[in-house]
Amino acid sequence: MLISFLSFLQYYAWEEMVSERIFNIRKNEMENLMKSQILKSLIEVVMNVTPLMMSILVFGLYAAFYDNFTPSKAYMVLSLFNLLLIPLRMVTMVLMYFLNAKASMSRIEFFLMCEEIEQNVVMRDDPD
Numbered sequence: 493m494l495i496s497f498l499s500f501l502q503y504y505a506w507e508e509m510v511s512e513r514i515f516n517i518r519k520n521e522m523e524n525l526m527k528s529q530i531l532k533s534l535i536e537v538v539m540n541v542t543p544l545m546m547s548i549l550v551f552g553l554y555a556a557f558y559d560n561f562t563p564s565k566a567y568m569v570l571s572l573f574n575l576l577l578i579p580l581r582m583v584t585m586v587l588m589y590f591l592n593a594k595a596s597m598s599r600i601e602f603f604l605m606c607e608e609i610e611q612n613v614v615m616r617d618d619p620d
Contacts, residue, residue, distance in 0.1 A: 532588070535584055535588070539580065539581055539584050542580065543573050543574075543576070543577050543580070546573060547569070547570065547573050550569060550573075551566065551569070554569075
């Protein structure tokens, strides 16, 4: 099937036009993949830095407003932040999965909403 399609393209000298269209589609796809990976990297960096920044902010505010800042309180707050770290990461993972599913559903919807080929236009080999 593919070989007959390629010979069809060669017969009508459409190779350059088709290869140019394929190149443009691949270029667009690579740009979208690059944007997606950059966004994913930024989200990972923010999610890994957030607990550290929250700890520094809370310790700084507590030390500024209260006098009784002891190591036991610091360790307790650190353990609570560590408990919050796993659900916080799960939220970002679920968000990423949701965005991927939404993109996949839009592609499937586009495919399913395409115009169907009429039966009398397509020639099929009968197994008889």
